[in-house]
Amino acid sequence: MSYIKDLGERAVSAKAKLSAAPASKRDSAILKAAELLVENADNILLENTKDIAAAIQRGIKDAFIERLTLSDSRIAAIADGLRKITALPDPLGEVIGGGNLPNGLSVVKKRVPLGVIGIIFESRPNVAADAAGLCLKSGNTVILRGGSDAIHSNRVITNLFREACIMSGLPADSVILVEDTSRDAATALMRLNGYVDVLIPRGGAGLIKSVVENATVPVIETGAGNCHVYVDEYADIAKAVSITDNAKKQRPSVCNSIESLLVHTNIASTFLPALASVWGDSVEIYGDPETAAIIHTTRPVTDEDYYTEYNENKIAVRIVPDIKTAIAHIEKYGTHHSDAIITENFRNATEFTEQVQSAAVYVNASTRFTDGYEFGLGAEIGISTQKLHARGPMGLKELTTYKYIVTGDGQIRE
């Protein structure tokens, strides 16, 4: 598709200038964008209203409208987030290895931008601003492709970023929006080899699957979070209840909240009633017959439930005879995002952290901490659930690669 190839060429041409720009210029563009967003809040809200009106007309459900809707305070929060990004250390130029080779060659391994990053996202217009800020900070040109539902909002936000780039001496094409929101355009972006260095999908399971199926450019999968808490037979009941409650209920819609609860059979009859007394009717429990024998409101669980990311106040419960069964369950049904064991037993804690092959493995803490801010990365562009390149929260460093600079005085290979 020539429109998308054209965008790719513009991105590549901006890349050379952006990647060579000092941190001061990149920070200045981000600060300027934050300023412009606040100054132009009225205009942004006007454009956002068009998207909302169209969504309402199409009879879209409330949760979706809620994600789409901007407000003065949301715009202020976006601008604040951008300012915080500029306060983070520059990820570029860091020397991460090197030394002299026996033949006298000097090798320096240095952090550099990935190049051109494609972001495919759904209805949240704040993603456009967050992603643009993180990509600018890390010296990456970004091609944003949001859903058609948010096209007016995304366009006004992107244009302000482009203006901010120009004002700071950076190419406007450091931030590019795909204005063609057709499926064909998205597919063309996924196959823009030679232009797009990395594609990061941000959204639900359907979006991720479509990108993985169709992309020929390198992809980082993010956000699939079928997380678990395993309450070991040696758990402290109070910690187990508090952590399970937090991991499920504190914010059920996000990827680091749990979907399944595994309970050792020896502790089930004390732990489950304690949990039920805290939860009351607030969480729908799907469980095996042993769970139902303890909590009478339990609905029957299916294999499908164990594979499901509910993203709401539902949980699948299974009573297990031993820690090995718990680990095997997590490996089979989980998405290798974040999983926790609650135990006071050292050996079981160690077995769990060694055997569970997830990006983040917890002992006696809530899975909700898997987050760029919580982990001290300062910001995040998503949470990787693949093993290539980056795992878990991806901050600025995860938006870089490296190159080897080798200097000599005429060395040739024997």
Next chain:
Amino acid sequence: MSYIKDLGERAVSAKAKLSAAPASKRDSAILKAAELLVENADNILLENTKDIAAAIQRGIKDAFIERLTLSDSRIAAIADGLRKITALPDPLGEVIGGGNLPNGLSVVKKRVPLGVIGIIFESRPNVAADAAGLCLKSGNTVILRGGSDAIHSNRVITNLFREACIMSGLPADSVILVEDTSRDAATALMRLNGYVDVLIPRGGAGLIKSVVENATVPVIETGAGNCHVYVDEYADIAKAVSITDNAKKQRPSVCNSIESLLVHTNIASTFLPALASVWGDSVEIYGDPETAAIIHTTRPVTDEDYYTEYNENKIAVRIVPDIKTAIAHIEKYGTHHSDAIITENFRNATEFTEQVQSAAVYVNASTRFTDGYEFGLGAEIGISTQKLHARGPMGLKELTTYKYIVTGDGQIRE
């Protein structure tokens, strides 16, 4: 395809045991495999003869037969390479980050295996042994898919590795060969999401392209090497001639040899005759009219030539008016593998190393040094030409990922 899915399940089941095995067991399996290869050399050569006979019958060309052919000395070299791998430090378990969070959580970022690595390769049976050794050392289960031309050789080699694994207390399925060499089986392997964590193609441009087009599992692209030497106007002629000669002729079939030569117009009339007097007729020169005016045997160059990896004694030459044109040429036609500038000018050296976005950028040295052994990584599984995960030579560390181990005492998120 149920056969491939079956292999995937076997690999995943071996993965849990292999990834938890201490370095001593993994090293022991590799040493044992080296021993078995040498002990069973006669049998390996017998099987290899079947592959060679079949290739000859199909009228396959000599260079191919040469790559396919094993001998006692090649087997000894393979065994020697395996022993050297065991002498390298264990890449697993290394703590590469972490600390305490403000809420008292302890975070440890630890190096772990990628999991299941698929290797798709062509006719060299030594790749089966090298890849199996590197994957075992890094705790990764490997699924090998070689070409049909080498099936007998690959089968006997793989079976010896499986025997070595059993003798060292590791699952035989730590090393798996895809015995179905059909295209369908290869495609099924490329789409084995949930089983294969990373796929590494090793072979020519056609193989790489097919994997990039068809794979839905994460891929590391390797080996596409359209490399350049740029002889700057401030080059030392002797260094320029020696490095260009080495980078082109020392081993033209490999990816880190050069395919194109860019020469500053101010130095062309002294440098090119000096190069031509060293090369004589040994290299076919394709060049622009300015080159032809200096070297009369020059054949006309096409745009296609500048994109071509000759992998033989041919070179495309272009005279450029300035360093910017040289850099733009490399960015346009190159594969971002290894590119060199020959100059005594500091500013030009810096501009080149900063602006050329290749995995390895050289000043006054041959591109032939881009190699795991030369870079001190000890061994390599390939040379990445993508930006995700790893760039340049990939050693044992590049066959790992990391996980976060987070331990607490009941922490929940506010």
